[in-house]
Amino acid sequence: MDSSSFELSTEVEQYYDCEYPCYYTTLQLASAMETSGRELVELCEDAVSDYVVHKDFCSRFVDEATRDMELVFTMLEYRKTLNERLKLLATKRFCSKLCYPEENNLPSKSSHYY
Incomplete structure (x- = not known):
């Protein structure tokens, strides 16, 4: 087996975490809504350091999270009411869309990330 086939096979087998780092980072986001995009990326990178995530996970996460009205x-409502159920449901919905776009009838442009 030549080295190019070996590289290809390891790339295909690579698995990236998405759900757990997404949940954890989204829950952290609830207390950091006023932070800048750069600070959110840093918060994400700290939060996912124990996971195997795609190199673009945090920039994509912040981009998607800040666009998901x-x-x-x-999360703003959660901060007013401190209703944990609200925060958890929003986190579950968002991470489902981010990690499994094909199951949510979204374009699968990002599914190769996870």
Whole structure:
């Protein structure tokens, strides 16, 4: 087996975590809504350091999280009410969309990340 085939086979077998780092980072995000994008990426990188995530996970996570108005509004509502159930439901919905776009009828442009 030449080295190019070996590289290809290891790349295909690579598995990246998504759900757990997404859940953990989203829950951290609830207390950091006013932070800048750069600070959110740093928060994400700290939060996912124990996971095997794609190199673009945090930049993509922050991009998607800040555009997901349902997530943003729910987290703001959580901060007013401190209703944990609200935060957990929003986290579950968001991470499902981020990690499994094909199951949520979204374009699968990002599914290769996870």
